[in-house]
Structures are given as C-alpha cells and as structure tokens.
Amino acid sequence: MTVSSNYNEEKHVLTQKQKHIQSSLKTLEAIPRYHGDDFNEQVLEDSRERQRESLKKAQHEPYFGRLDFQAYEDTEAKPLYIGKTGIYDEDTGDPLILDWRAPASSLFYAFSGSEDDVYYEAPEGIIDGEIELKRNIVIRDRALYRVVDSYKKGEMESSGGDEFLLYKLGEQKDHRLRDIVSTIQGEQNEIIRHPQNKAVIIQGVAGSGKTTVALHRLAYLLYEYRESLKAEHMIIFAPNAMFLDYISQVLPELGVGHIQQTTFTSWVFKQLDLPSLSLKNQANTLKSRFEHPNQSDDQLTSYKGSLEFMMIVEKELTQIEVQTFQTEDFLAWNGAVLSSEAITNWLINDFRTSSVKEKQERLKARMKRWIEIEVNQFYLDKKEQEELRKEAMRRLQRFLSKIKIRTTLQIYQQILKQQNLPPVKNEVEPVDLAPLLHIHQKWVGIKKEEKFDHVVIDEAQDFSPYQLTVLKNQTRGQSFTILGDLSQGIHSVEGIDEWMAFKEVFGPTQTAYFEMNKSYRSTYEIIECANHILKQFPTKSTLAEPVFRSGTPVHIRSVQQMGPEILAWIDAMREQGYQSMAVMGRTTDQCQDLYQFLHHTEPAISFIQAADQTYSGGISILPVYLSKGLEFDAVLLLDVDDESYTQKPEHVKLLYVGVTRALHHLEMLYSGKLTPLLTGYQQGTHT
Numbered sequence: 308m309t310v311s312s313n314y315n316e317e318k319h320v321l322t323q324k325q326k327h328i329q330s331s332l333k334t335l336e337a338i339p340r341y342h343g344d345d346f347n348e349q350v351l352e353d354s355r356e357r358q359r360e361s362l363k364k365a366q367h368e369p370y371f372g373r374l375d376f377q378a379y380e381d382t383e384a385k386p387l388y389i390g391k392t393g394i395y396d397e398d399t400g401d402p403l404i405l406d407w408r409a410p411a412s413s414l415f416y417a418f419s420g421s422e423d424d425v426y427y428e429a430p431e432g433i434i435d436g437e438i439e440l441k442r443n444i445v446i447r448d449r450a451l452y453r454v455v456d457s458y459k460k461g462e463m464e465s466s467g468g469d470e471f472l473l474y475k476l477g478e479q480k481d482h483r484l485r486d487i488v489s490t491i492q493g494e495q496n497e498i499i500r501h502p503q504n505k506a507v508i509i510q511g512v513a514g515s516g517k518t519t520v521a522l523h524r525l526a527y528l529l530y531e532y533r534e535s536l537k538a539e540h541m542i543i544f545a546p547n548a549m550f551l552d553y554i555s556q557v558l559p560e561l562g563v564g565h566i567q568q569t570t571f572t573s574w575v576f577k578q579l580d581l582p583s584l585s586l587k588n589q590a591n592t593l594k595s596r597f598e599h600p601n602q603s604d605d606q607l608t609s610y611k612g613s614l615e616f617m618m619i620v621e622k623e624l625t626q627i628e629v630q631t632f633q634t635e636d637f638l639a640w641n642g643a644v645l646s647s648e649a650i651t652n653w654l655i656n657d658f659r660t661s662s663v664k665e666k667q668e669r670l671k672a673r674m675k676r677w678i679e680i681e682v683n684q685f686y687l688d689k690k691e692q693e694e695l696r697k698e699a700m701r702r703l704q705r706f707l708s709k710i711k712i713r714t715t716l717q718i719y720q721q722i723l724k725q726q727n728l729p730p731v732k733n734e735v736e737p738v739d740l741a742p743l744l745h746i747h748q749k750w751v752g753i754k755k756e757e758k759f760d761h762v763v764i765d766e767a768q769d770f771s772p773y774q775l776t777v778l779k780n781q782t783r784g785q786s787f788t789i790l791g792d793l794s795q796g797i798h799s800v801e802g803i804d805e806w807m808a809f810k811e812v813f814g815p816t817q818t819a820y821f822e823m824n825k826s827y828r829s830t831y832e833i834i835e836c837a838n839h840i841l842k843q844f845p846t847k848s849t850l851a852e853p854v855f856r857s858g859t860p861v862h863i864r865s866v867q868q869m870g871p872e873i874l875a876w877i878d879a880m881r882e883q884g885y886q887s888m889a890v891m892g893r894t895t896d897q898c899q900d901l902y903q904f905l906h907h908t909e910p911a912i913s914f915i916q917a918a919d920q921t922y923s924g925g926i927s928i929l930p931v932y933l934s935k936g937l938e939f940d941a942v943l944l945l946d947v948d949d950e951s952y953t954q955k956p957e958h959v960k961l962l963y964v965g966v967t968r969a970l971h972h973l974e975m976l977y978s979g980k981l982t983p984l985l986t987g988y989q990q991g992t993h994t
C-alpha cells in the first residue's frame with residue numbers, strides 16, 4: 308500500500324462520507340415500502356428505492372476520484388468526489404458524491420494538467436473556473452488503499468495520471484471485461500459524451516478500448532437523456548455469444564440493466580419468426596473460410612451485402628407489391644362499382660406509409676366502409692339493405708382472396724430467381740439475413756415499440772452496408788455507436804474495407820467519426836510486434852501507439868514438436884502468476900488434436916469453439932480467428948510459419964488479431980520457415 312502525505316486526509320474524508328452513507332441508508336430503510344395504488348406515492352417510492360440501491364453500492368467503493376474545482380463565481384475551490392453513482396445530502400440537496408456522468412465530472416477526465424482555464428456545461432449554463440487538484444483514490448472493501456495525485460496547482464510534476472493508468476493496466480484481469488470509470492482517458496471521454504443524435508463511428512486500433520468505451524457511452528446516454536431514452540429500447544450487437552458473455556459484467560457494474568445484447572443473427576431470426584428457417588452450420592462456414600477459402604463464394608457474399616443488391620431488392624419488392632395488389636374493378640352489386648383506379652389510389656397515396664400486410668388490412672376495412680356508405684346512400688328499405696350488404700360481403704371475400712401475401716422467404720426466393728442468383732432453401736447463410744429482414748420490414752412492417760432508441764455495433768467492420776441499412780430502418784433518428792478496426796477485418800468478405808461505406812448509409816452530416824490510436828491493452832513490446840505486422844499490409848494502416856508499459860520481450864521460436872513446448876509454456880506462465888492464458892492455433896482441427904493431447908496433462912484446459920456460449924477464463928486453446936474481441940494475460944501463438952501466414956491481407960489481419968490479444972506476455976512458435984510477416988522483426992530472441 309502506498310502511504311502518501313495525503314493519505315490521512317483522505318482517510319478522514321472517507322470515514323465521514325461512509326458515516327453519512329450509513330445514516331442515509333438507515334433512514335431510508337426505516338421508511339416502510341409503499342405497495343399501494345397512489346401514483347405520486349409510487350413515484351416517491353421508486354425514487355427512494357433507487358437511492359437505497361445507490362447507497363448500498365456506494366458502501367463498498369463510494370468514489371474513485373477527487374477534483375478540487377474553483378468556479379470563478381465562487382470564493383474558494385470545492386472538492387468534488389466522483390463515484391459510480393451520485394449520492395446527495397438528504398437535507399441540503401448538495402452532492403456528497405458526484406456521478407461520473409454528471410457534467411462537472413467531465414473535467415476529471417478531460418483535464419490533462421496543462422489547461423489554466425476549464426469549463427463544463429451545467430444545466431444552468433457554462434461554469435468557468437480552474438482546477439487545483441486532481442486525485443485518484445483507490446478504495447477496496449470499504450478501506451482506503453491508495454491515493455495518487457495527478458495534478459496539484461503550483462507543483463510542476465503532474466505525471467500521476469499516467470502513473471495511475473499504468474498501475475491499473477498492469478493489474479491482472481479476470482476473465483471478463485471491466486469498467487474503466489476511474490481511468491477514462493480524454494479522447495475516450497469525448498466519445499462517451501458525444502450527443503446522441505448522430506451515428507458515431509469509431510475506428511480504433513486493437514486494445515484502444517472501443518468495446519469498453521461503447522458500453523460506457525450507453526451508461527452515459529441513459530443518464531444524460533433519461534427523459535427520452537429507455538434501456539429496453541437500446542441494443543448491442545456483438546459478434547458471438549461467447550463475446551457477449553465476456554462483456555456481460557460491464558453494464559451491471561455501471562448500474563445499467565435491461566439493454567438487449569445479442570448477435571445480428573439471433574436478433575433477425577427472432578424478428579422473422581419463421582420456424583422452418585435455419586442458419587447453415589456456422590462452425591463449418593468459418594472453418595472453410597479460414598482454412599479453405601473459395602473466391603466465388605466470397606464474391607457472392609460481398610455482393611449480397613452491398614447497397615447495390617439492396618437497391619435491386621427494393622426495386623423487386625416494389626414490383627412484387629404492384630403485382631400482389633393488381634386489381635380489377637370491384638362490383639358490389641349490379642350498378643355499384645368501385646373502380647380499380649380508386650383502389651390503386653388508396654394503396655399508393657392513402658396507405659403509402661403502411662407495410663404490405665397493413666395495406667391488405669386497411670384495404671379490407673376501407674372497402675367495407677365503402678360498401679356501407681353505398682348501401683345506406685341508395686337503399687332505404689332495411690331488408691333490401693341487409694340483402695345487398697350480404698351479397699357485397701360475399702363478393703368482397705372473393706375479391707380479397709385473390710390478393711395473396713407470400714412469406715418473406717418465398718419473396719426472397721423469387722427475387723434470387725429473378726436475378727439469376729443461386730437459390731436458397733430453408734437453410735440460409737448470415738449474408739441472407741439482411742435482405743430477408745428488409746423484405747420483412749416492408750411486408751410485415753415495424754411496430755413503433757420495436758424501434759430502437761440507440762444501437763451499438765461492435766466489430767462493425769464485419770457488418771455490411773446492407774445490414775447497417777436495415778438496422779437504420781429500425782432505429783429512431785440516427786442514434787448509433789459503431790465501432791471497429793479495419794485492420795482486424797478478418798471477415799471482410801461480409802464487411803467493409805473503409806468506413807466511407809457506412810458514412811454513405813447515414814449521410815456525411817449525420818455521422819461523427821473518431822479515431823482511437825492508443826492501445827491500452829498490451830505492453831510496449833507486444834504493440835511494437837503488432838505494428839511490425841501491420842507494416843506488411845499492402846495498403847497503409849494506422850499503427851498503434853503504445854502506452855508506455857514495458858513487459859517481457861516477445862519471443863519467436865522454431866520447434867520440432869508443439870505438444871511438449873506448450874506444456875512447458877503453460878508451466879512457465881503459471882509460475883509467473885498469470886491467470887488467463889491462450890494457446891492459439893491456425894485451424895480448428897489442429898486445436899482439437901492438440902487439445903486431445905494436452906488435456907490429459909492439463910485437465911483444466913478448455914477448447915473454445917465457434918458455437919460456445921460462455922467464456923470461463925483459465926487456460927484456453929482456440930483457433931486464432933475465434934479470439935477476436937477477447938484478451939488474455941499471456942498468449943502462445945502456434946504455427947507462425949510461411950504457409951499458415953502468407954502475405955495475403957487476410958493473413959496479416961489474422962496474425963495481427965492473434966498478437967494483439969495478449970496483455971502482458973506473448974510468445975510464438977513455428978516449424979519449417981518463419982512467416983514473412985515476422986522476418987526482420989528484432990525483439991526478443993529468434994531461435
């Protein structure tokens with residue numbers, strides 16, 4: 308434990324604040340819970356319950372930072388304590404602890420130590436002032452653990468911000484992504500707090516905190532726009548179920564619940580609700596893509612994800628709709644004619660915004676009304692009216708039965724046939740899901756309550772412009788957070804090569820584009836190695852800037868037999884105290900064979916496969932293409948030879964992904980000839 312000169316001062320403050328928290332909690336717990344029907348009482352009870360929850364949470368780790376800010380309108384600086392949830396003094400209404408998302412807390416993250424004047428935007432206007440102290444405080448299990456000053460007015464040395472960040476980055480992680488509220492960096496803060504009404508696109512190098520920032524942004528948006536945004540109407544799309552499990556802890560840590568978290572595939576299947584439809588085995592698709600790629604399959608996949616194909620589907624849909632509603636005059640009884648022009652006019656103009664299904668229903672209702680008016684207008688005799696009504700309804704039934712609405716899949720099949728594209732049956736590929744959803748949106752429609760308030764897309768470089776468009780149709784405004792890294796686009800046949808493709812979907816004035824080039828995950832040595840690989844790209848890519856956290860050199864070794872080497876590596880890593888370790892092979896079959904060999908000696912090792920739903924940490928073996936998004940204390944990359952990793956762009960990306968999964972330690976093995984992507988690389992020992 309670091310004992311700083313400020314330690315005792317903070318210990319005293321902590322004791323005071325804890326007493327306050329305890330007594331507020333006691334007071335609130337003493338108020339009986341209200342279960343009655345009075346609305347005002349219910350609102351008050353909800354607010355009390357929220358306070359109880361905040362206080363309970365704050366008991367363990369009430370805050371992590373202190374900022375002494377002197378507003379120019381005040382006579383002296385006020386210490387602001389910043390925590391995960393805001394706590395207020397019941398009597399005075401003053402903040403005891405400021406929520407990290409509150410406007411004033413922004414100063415804690417944005418202040419670099421060199422600005423003389425700072426300001427924040429409060430609801431009552433701009434507040435100007437200066438900062439006298441910025442302090443990081445670590446509290447664990449209710450006890451003060453560490454106090455680090457990153458800025459003190461009048462003192463020259465103010466490197467504590469970096470020191471504290473390095474201390475946090477050097478910690479070993481468990482097997483889940485964690486919140487970073489105490490160390491959010493200025494560039495990250497700017498993205499997190501960007502207004503909600505634009506599509507925010509983030510290109511970030513591996514380990515720059517994209518996923519983490521997107522999750523914090525959701526928590527921020529829910530706080531800032533609490534009147535208009537609902538967690539239930541927000542959604543996160545992630546690449547697979549295992550990744551969702553890996554990130555599942557961050558939002559609850561930030562006090563956010565009820566946000567939908569899913570993959571694009573599962574979500575579309577839920578929307579389509581076609582029990583006969585299924586997805587082709589993705590484990591096999593991935594395997595063949597990374598182990599036996601086929602160029603013509605790839606071309607078809609890219610085409611089906613393009614805006615060009617989307618426009619063709621749209622055009623075909625318009626035609627199919629016209630054919631569906633192709634009508635003749637409706638003769639209710641002799642002399643009572645509703646012309647086909649009148650019907651078409653209703654469909655084209657009056658029902659313009661309705662889906663095809665709704666149009667069918669609205670047409671039926673409108674025609675019934677027309678019959679009723681006709682009957683009442685021209686016939687006075689009740690009996691005669693009744694007979695005509697009956698006859699007209701019989702004819703209407705017959706007339707409407709000619710309008711046949713086919714299923715989404717049938718329409719898609721017809722479009723593919725029309726376009727001379729290979730047919731699909733009941734088993735589809737992921738790339739078929741965007742057109743299927745497009746058809747569903749037009750035919751069945753999107754209910755108001757199904758629209759999203761905000762959408763997050765992680766690993767968005769693997770999304771196609773077509774996918775993005777169907778999601779845009781489903782979203783109110785343009786409120787998106789889209790994050791990815793083009794250098795990690797290992798599924799680029801389905802995805803994009805440049806972010807421009809997405810800017811086109813939203814329009815240039817509706818997008819805000821950010822780049823994050825600092826990598827927080829890995830040591831300096833690992834980033835240096837990753838950058839060496841990126842330099843082998845035929846096109847120029849942005850290199851990652853390391854945070855200066857030095858670790859062990861990256862070793863690359865030539866070996867005869869992998870098995871014993873892996874076991875020795877696991878032992879060595881265990882001795883170093885690393886918790887999460889990954890052995891990454893190039894193919895699933897190779898990993899399967901190695902797993903069979905290793906798990907007799909290392910029963911704790913788990914074999915990660917494409918269909919896995921959870922990630923439980925420890926020692927894992929997995930093919931490198933499944934490692935995207937994850938991170939491990941130590942990584943052993945196998946088969947870095949010239950056949951497994953050639954100079955093809957997709958191999959550069961794959962090796963880059965593998966290398967950047969390591970936090971603290973990276974080692975690579977090969978037999979035969981070393982991949983050209985690593986030749987000339989100098990660090991560590993090559994043997």
Ligand SMILES: Nc1ncnc2c1ncn2[C@@H]1O[C@H](COP(=O)(O)OP(=O)(O)OP(=O)(O)O)[C@@H](O)[C@H]1O
Pocket residue numbers: 472475476480484485487490491492495511512513514515516517518519520792795827828935936937938967
């Ligand atoms: N400001 C920060 N303070 C502390 N840790 C951070 C910060 N930013 C990012 N990290 C850490 O860096 C690691 C990488 O973060 P994250 O997985 O969100 O990055 P990413 O850009 O999505 O990575 P990738 O594209 O490689 O999957 C995580 O361990 C995260 O906790």
